[in-house]
Amino acid sequence: MESSILPFVRKSVAVNLKLMSVLESKLGLPRGALAARHSLQQKGGSEARCIRSQPRSEPMSEAAAAIGAHTDFGSLTILHNRLGGLQVLMPGTDKWLYVKPLPGHAICNIGDTLTVFSAGILRSNLHRVVPPPGAQGGLERWSVVYFTRPAYEVRVKALTEESFLIAEAASKAPAGKYDTGETAGEWVTRRIKYHRLKNRIGPESWRANRGVEEMQV
Ligand SMILES: O=C(O)CCC(=O)C(=O)O
Ligand SMILES: [Fe+2]
8 A cells, every 4th residue: 555556646646736737727727726626635536446357258249338438527537558448439429439558658538527617628528448459358457547536525616716718618608507516525426326337227317427428519
């Protein structure tokens, strides 16, 4: 724990806070506006995760792959993997493209809470994991991920009072679109609960799971 997980968490947090400071300035937010909402001094839903997937003996059906499509619930995700298999849906199309892992690089996803904070200026894209292509499909796949999510008490709404750019983007969207009425604690708990397949029992649970996907089409 001390020698492997904590350094990974510390480094991931430092990288994500650095990225947030760049995004703050690009979004016209005061310095520290995003960082303050992801403070490690407050209870929150950030999470480190290690995911292992066994090779499959048969190809995955499109229907099975579709079930796994999601946007990340929090603000920023840093993802490390050596094998392919991660796919992103190209915006405005039904085309899924592989994201090729590059040595010495990590993959960074924008998540839903950052989409809402920025009134849609930053996009949380749909993605999914399918068996790695070609010969990689015969290998065990590992991912190491760090999800930066807001502190539980933070309200999930566009930061219109702190940025002219965000206020302008929100004003062009239907009223209330980027004010979820939820705290980050409520938002993440709901998303995690209904992401679990056993809790998906019909259209109501799909709606209950909703993030910002339907805001984008
Ligand atoms: O394993 C991967 O490549 C991606 C995993 C992922 O999208 C997630 O855990 O949210
Ligand atoms: Fe994801």
